[in-house]
Structures are given as C-alpha cells and as structure tokens.
Amino acid sequence: MVTFDHVYMAYPTHAEGWALEDLSFSIQPGEMIFLLGESGAGKTTVLKLITLEERPSHGEVHAAGFCSETISRGEIPHLRRRCGMVFQDFRLIKDKTIFENVAYCLRMTGTLERSVITRAVARVLQGVGIYGKRNRFPHELSGGEKQRAAIGRALIHEPPLLLTDEPTGNLDKATGLEIMSLLARFHLAGTTLLVASHNVEFAQRFATRMLTLRAGKLVEDLFLRPHGTEVY
Numbered sequence: 406m407v408t409f410d411h412v413y414m415a416y417p418t419h420a421e422g423w424a425l426e427d428l429s430f431s432i433q434p435g436e437m438i439f440l441l442g443e444s445g446a447g448k449t450t451v452l453k454l455i456t457l458e459e460r461p462s463h464g465e466v467h468a469a470g471f472c473s474e475t476i477s478r479g480e481i482p483h484l485r486r487r488c489g490m491v492f493q494d495f496r497l498i499k500d501k502t503i504f505e506n507v508a509y510c511l512r513m514t515g516t517l518e519r520s521v522i523t524r525a526v527a528r529v530l531q532g533v534g535i536y537g538k539r540n541r542f543p544h545e546l547s548g549g550e551k552q553r554a555a556i557g558r559a560l561i562h563e564p565p566l567l568l569t570d571e572p573t574g575n576l577d578k579a580t581g582l583e584i585m586s587l588l589a590r591f592h593l594a595g596t597t598l599l600v601a602s603h604n605v606e607f608a609q610r611f612a613t614r615m616l617t618l619r620a621g622k623l624v625e626d627l628f629l630r631p632h633g634t635e636v637y
C-alpha cells in the first residue's frame with residue numbers, strides 16, 4: 406500500500422545534505438510498522454513524503470494507488486483521505502470544539518448533511534473514547550485526550566492506512582501506553598499503521614515490523630511477528 410523506490414530527499418535549506426538517502430521499502434496491508442530512529446533521522450520526512458506534504462528530490466513514492474511523479478494536484482486530497490495523518494503537535498484548531506475539529510474535515514471534503522456529520526463524528530469520538538468531551542476546546546483537554554482527538558480526526562474518512570508521528574512523544578508513560586493500546590485496537594480492526602517513534606519498548610510490544618533510520622538511511626528492517634499475532 407506504500408512503496409518507497411530509491412527515494413532521496415534534500416530540503417533546500419538543509420545544510421547536512423540528504424534528509425533521506427536511497428530509501429526503499431514497502432508496507433503491506435495489515436502491518437503495524439514502527440519507524441524508529443533518533444531525532445533528525447528522517448522519520449517525519451518519511452511520513453510527509455507519503456502524504457506528499459513534501460516531494461522526493463529523486464525516486465518515487467507510491468501510496469494509496471498514486472505515484473509522487475504522476476499524481477495531479479486535484480488528486481492529493483484523495484491521497485490524504487486514504488492516508489490518515491496524526492501530527493506530533495496534534496494540529497487541532499484552537500477555536501473549534503473537538504466535535505467541530507472533526508466535523509470540519511468532513512465538511513471540507515463535501516459532506517454537508519448535518520445528520521450524517523453528527524453520526525460520523527459521534528462514531529469516531531466514541532471509538533477514541535472522548536465523545537463525552539466533544540464540546541470542549543483543545544486547551545480544555547489533557548495531552549492524551551488531544552492525542553485521541555487527533556487520532557479520531559485522522560480516522561474520520563476511514564483510511565486504510567494511518568500514519569502517526571511520535572504519538573506518545575509528549576505523553577507520560579501510562580498515557581502513552583493507553584494511546585498505543587488504542588492504536589493497536591484500530592490495527593486489529595484492520596487499519597495498517599505506520600508509527601514514527603523512538604520508543605523501542607513500545608515497538609517491541611506492539612509492532613509487527615521495525616524499520617530503523619539513521620541519518621536518513623534505512624539501517625534495519627526487522628520482522629517481529631506475522632500480522633495478527635500481536636501480544637498485547
């Protein structure tokens with residue numbers, strides 16, 4: 406469902422050279438992949454290349470049936486609907502309630518009927534366990550709750566692939582474990598997951614596969630267990 410084919414990525418202002426260098430790998434449906442690496446290794450860049458927030462300097466990224474070389478501008482929203490993204494800093498809209506944050510994504514993509522929106526938003530917020538807080542604003546939620554809201558929003562279009570950037574990075578250990586368990590539930594229910602993280606402990610517990618980046622290069626690709634046999 407995702408293939409990186411000899412991808413190189415250089416940011417124009419990045420002095421150290423390649424942010425990613427000759428990266429090739431594929432993601433199969435049903436995997437729960439941890440993308441590991443120290444800060445600056447290139448994890449976020451990989452996620453941004455999948456959603457085409459950034460374009461590769463060389464090589465091709467294939468995702469959700471689209472190719473980075475041939476995709477048209479008009480197709481990018483379709484790509485993003487099929488690859489849900491949870492950003493490290495949540496990116497919730499500050500002056501909208503949690504309900505409105507999620508509903509906004511549906512409206513943006515053309516769903517306008519109130520009852521349809523209400524039902525769909527209720528379903529995802531129940532799924533992530535914060536339906537009771539739907540009328541609060543982001544600043545009225547804890548870090549874990551904000552993360553749940555961001556996951557709910559990413560799932561509103563029922564994407565087959567969910568990308569999460571350091572989902573436990575800003576949380577204490579217990580809350581981080583709750584969030585990982587939530588993601589694991591969605592994985593068991595059929596969503597393919599790519600989790601950028603530097604938490605090896607969570608990776609060993611939850612991942613079906615670990616990809617490790619070092620200074621923009623893939624240095625390890627480790628299959629831990631077949632899909633569907635996670636030990637939670």
Ligand SMILES: Nc1ncnc2c1ncn2[C@@H]1O[C@H](COP(=O)(O)OP(=O)(O)O)[C@@H](O)[C@H]1O
Binds near residue numbers: 424442447
């Ligand atoms: N917008 C940007 N402009 C210039 N350099 C960037 C930008 N984003 C990331 N980089 C650089 O690219 C490298 C990889 O960054 P990133 O993908 O954010 O790593 P990670 O998510 O693993 O911490 C780093 O050296 C970082 O400084």
Ligand SMILES: [Mg+2]
Binds near residue numbers: 448449570
């Ligand atoms: Mg990052």
